[in-house]
Amino acid sequence: MIVVIGATGTVxxxxxxxxxxxxxxxxxxxxxxxxxxxxxAQGAExxxxxxxxxxxxxxxxxxxxxxxxxxxxxxxxxxxxxAALAAAREAGVERVVRISAxxxxxxxxxxxxxxxGRLDAALQASATSWTIVRSVWFAQNYxxxxxxxxxxxxxxxxxxxxxxxxxxxxxxxxVAVTALTERxxxxxxxAVTGPKAGTQQEIAEAIGAGLGRDLHYVDVPAxxxxxxxxxxxxxxxxxxGLVGLNVAYAGGLGDVVTDVVSSIGGVTPTxxxxxxxxxxxxxxxxxxxxxAPEPAGAA
Numbered sequence: 121m122i123v124v125i126g127a128t129g130t131v132x133x134x135x136x137x138x139x140x141x142x143x144x145x146x147x148x149x150x151x152x153x154x155x156x157x158x159x160x161a162q163g164a165e166x167x168x169x170x171x172x173x174x175x176x177x178x179x180x181x182x183x184x185x186x187x188x189x190x191x192x193x194x195x196x197x198x199x200x201x202x203a204a205l206a207a208a209r210e211a212g213v214e215r216v217v218r219i220s221a222x223x224x225x226x227x228x229x230x231x232x233x234x235x236x237g238r239l240d241a242a243l244q245a246s247a248t249s250w251t252i253v254r255s256v257w258f259a260q261n262y263x264x265x266x267x268x269x270x271x272x273x274x275x276x277x278x279x280x281x282x283x284x285x286x287x288x289x290x291x292x293x294x295v296a297v298t299a300l301t302e303r304x305x306x307x308x309x310x311a312v313t314g315p316k317a318g319t320q321q322e323i324a325e326a327i328g329a330g331l332g333r334d335l336h337y338v339d340v341p342a343x344x345x346x347x348x349x350x351x352x353x354x355x356x357x358x359x360x361g362l363v364g365l366n367v368a369y370a371g372g373l374g375d376v377v378t379d380v381v382s383s384i385g386g387v388t389p390t391x392x393x394x395x396x397x398x399x400x401x402x403x404x405x406x407x408x409x410x411x412a413p414e415p416a417g418a419a
Contacts, residue, residue, distance in 0.1 A: 122300055123181050123213075125149045125171070125204055126190035127164070128156055130260060131219050134293035135188055135300075136164060144301060149180040171200035177207040184211065186300045189243075190219040193232050195357055201239050205246045215306075216247040217299045219292075220254045222311050223373045230364035231357060240309075251299040252309040256374050257365065259286040259314065259395045262327060266406035273335050275324045278342045278366040284374035285313040286323065287381070288395050294385030310380045315389040317377050323392050330396025331403060342367050 122139055126132035127148035139146045140162045147165040150156040156166045169176025171191065181187060187208050189201055201218075208216055224236035236254075243250050265275045292312050299305040318326065320337040328335030340348075342363050349359035368374075381389040396403065 121145045121147055121184045122186045122188065123147045123149060123184040124164075124188045124190070125180070126188070126192070126219075127159055128152075129190060129192055130258070130289050131292060131296070132188065132190040133159070134289055135190065135296050137162070138293055138297045139300070140164060142297070142301070147180060147184065149177070171204060172196065174203040174207065177204055178211060181208050181211040181213055184208070184213050186215040186217065187213050188217050188219070188296060188300060189239075190296075193235060193361070197235050198238050198242075202242055205242060209246055213247075215249045215251070215300065216243060217251045217253060217296055218243050219296065220252050222254045222256045222313075222376065223368060224254060230361060230368055232361035232365065233368070244307075249306045251305045251307075253292065253296050253299060253312060254309060255287050255292050255312045256314075256376070257284055257286045257369065258292075259288045259390065259392060260399075261286070262323075262392075262396075263399070263402055263406045266403045269327070269331070269335060269403065270407035273328075273333065274338050275320060275327070275335060276338050276340055276345070276348075277320055278340055278345045278363060278370065279320050279374075280339055280370035281319050282370040282372055282374060283317040283319055284323065284369050285315065285317040285377045286392060286395075287312050287314045288390035291381040291385060291387060291389050294387045295380055298384050298386065305384070310384060311376060311378050312380050312385075313376055313378050313389075315377065315381075315391055317375050318392075326392035327396040330393040330398075331400055 124136050127136045148156050149167050151170040153168050160166045167180040220236045220240050223233045226237040228234040240252050268274050295312050324335040324337040346359050346363045
């Protein structure tokens, strides 16, 4: 039995879908059974609970062979995932796979990377068999720019001339599924990226090519980006984290390309042009209302 904590999130739902397609027995842990109804209809067992209530976790991990931790980052994630790790250890779960972020490090000035770093360290100290899957910026995050893409032909950010190789969540999920179901990934940390690193201008051009239109990148000061994100309704901690990642990528954090998607995930990594073409309908639909980008390593 494979347990997925965070199964209704962006990464967790894709991992769960892929596991079910392989006829793997899957149990999902969700605070809302209604949100997990689609996964239940596909064959997943659903356990209703909340990581804020640690007493609800043991029932989810009882009898499990493997666990995926992929909760949405936030101020409570360290406490919540630590409780899940404790329950998994008590239940004798053999293998734990955790979705993290490239650059994760305890004490990082970027809150998201600090939280991920602390939890990666906790996992390494807690589980006998573990795999950490660290991602860069999700390709799906550019969907939140659909409004400015449609209206202005522009993508905004504070990444300067820093290079980045965004990863399609589907490719990230393929790596996680391999780590959950196959041997040979014990005590490994995988950095998962797209196939090519480029500046935001180059990424804008690739997305534009996929959508059949010209796009350009507009770099803005970090303070202005923070103000814009908070004005759109994002909590300050999330705005600070996203802008912190932008600044870190401007400084070179994202200028890395690995072959993990192909060598471990067994799939051809998705280019940004191909991603945009495949998600043209989603870009069009998202243009009607801005959405917050999901931090690397989110659920």
